[in-house]
Amino acid sequence: MALRMWASxxxxxxxxxxxxxxxxxxxxxxxxxxxxxxxxxKYAESHEWVKHEGSVATIGITDHAQDHLxxxxxxxxxxxxxxxxxxxxxxxxxSVKATSDINSPISGEIVEVNKKLTETPGLVxxxxxxxxxxxxxxxxxxxxxxxxxxxxxxxxxxxxxxxSH
Amino acid sequence: MAVMGKAKEAGLPLMKLVKLRGMPILQQLHLExxxxxxxxxxxxxxxxxxxxxxxxxxLSGKLSELVEAxxxxxxxIPIIRRFTGGGTVVVDHDTIFVTLxxxxxxVPNVQPFPRSIMSWSGLLYSxxxxxxxxxxxxxxxxxxxxxxxxxxxxxxTKNRWIHHTSFLWNYEVKNMCxxxxxxxxxxxxxxxxxxxxxCRMKEYLPRSEFIERTIKALGSQFSVKSISLxxxxxxxxxxxxxxxxxxxxxxxxxxxxxxx
Numbered sequence: 146m147a148l149r150m151w152a153s154x155x156x157x158x159x160x161x162x163x164x165x166x167x168x169x170x171x172x173x174x175x176x177x178x179x180x181x182x183x184x185x186x187k188y189a190e191s192h193e194w195v196k197h198e199g200s201v202a203t204i205g206i207t208d209h210a211q212d213h214l215x216x217x218x219x220x221x222x223x224x225x226x227x228x229x230x231x232x233x234x235x236x237x238x239x240s241v242k243a244t245s246d247i248n249s250p251i252s253g254e255i256v257e258v259n260k261k262l263t264e265t266p267g268l269v270x271x272x273x274x275x276x277x278x279x280x281x282x283x284x285x286x287x288x289x290x291x292x293x294x295x296x297x298x299x300x301x302x303x304x305x306x307x308x309s310h
Numbered sequence: 311m312a313v314m315g316k317a318k319e320a321g322l323p324l325m326k327l328v329k330l331r332g333m334p335i336l337q338q339l340h341l342e343x344x345x346x347x348x349x350x351x352x353x354x355x356x357x358x359x360x361x362x363x364x365x366x367x368x369l370s371g372k373l374s375e376l377v378e379a380x381x382x383x384x385x386x387i388p389i390i391r392r393f394t395g396g397g398t399v400v401v402d403h404d405t406i407f408v409t410l411x412x413x414x415x416x417v418p419n420v421q422p423f424p425r426s427i428m429s430w431s432g433l434l435y436s437x438x439x440x441x442x443x444x445x446x447x448x449x450x451x452x453x454x455x456x457x458x459x460x461x462x463x464x465x466x467t468k469n470r471w472i473h474h475t476s477f478l479w480n481y482e483v484k485n486m487c488x489x490x491x492x493x494x495x496x497x498x499x500x501x502x503x504x505x506x507x508x509c510r511m512k513e514y515l516p517r518s519e520f521i522e523r524t525i526k527a528l529g530s531q532f533s534v535k536s537i538s539l540x541x542x543x544x545x546x547x548x549x550x551x552x553x554x555x556x557x558x559x560x561x562x563x564x565x566x567x568x569x570x
Contacts, residue, residue, distance in 0.1 A: 213425070306421065
């Protein structure tokens, strides 16, 4: 956590942004909650993210979530072809002594599941927004994305949640 | 029904207390999972010993790495895979189970994440054992000194969580032969064998006193209301599929073959 605080304050001091660091993809921003929140994604209050590209939406859990969960040792995901519903659980992660539900921010049909997580569940910790993606969904109602949080709203949500506990 | 605690005037959240004795552990786990998933109340279940020995693994537990299959088959010990995370335990009539199921908003200073819930539980049990023993939450275990007497596991849903503990009131040395030394162990265990790592609660306080003290500690945070198991109404709950499963003899036999 101390390293993140240094990095965050240094980035702010240098006024680093995604525009001046083109080698970083996708663009990201440091947040005062010290977890990474990416631009271009939508977020649920249950700490999942959605990346909507064309007819497919990719879903995973956020950096804030993986940090609070601890080392992920097991990921349980459904089979491709199954339906998911907004705000309903579709799988679980196990970390330390706990299983935690993963909830879908949107409704739709699962078209792909990240099989790498079976052998390497730690990808959820090391790369929550990229290699640690969990499912790809064909949304049944793209308007559901509009009710999700944007990056700034989610950052604020995390800060308020951490501050109140 | 008896209302306990000083909660009425304090406006504390209600917690329903169910005291059990000798309930089979599979039945207890099924009850817990159903209450977590289908109830909106806060619950404390206390099962004062289970009726017969069983081995209980966490959700992702690998049988071949955690259990000595040959003596398990020889002695017909059932193995259960529970819905919560965590490690493997042998339970019997000398295990006391305390389960807490809470709405996340009922404990507003606790975030619905493992470490936060574990820390809160450590404070609760510090109150239980105050003045009696050198109690600590050590990594994720309850210890007296550096010896474990309570193992914990959790499951967290969107708005609720469960934290359940198996307390080693007493144990039979021969039951330890069913468990392998786990590959992942807490750091404070060092290289100690089961016998040097765990201790018996009975050496510290009477069984009934532990249960009373636990209920009293809960009463400082909840309005604890004792109810009977029979009064729990599941009639409005549709068909529910449990994650907790009893392993088949075939599964254990296959593990025995691998291990031989």
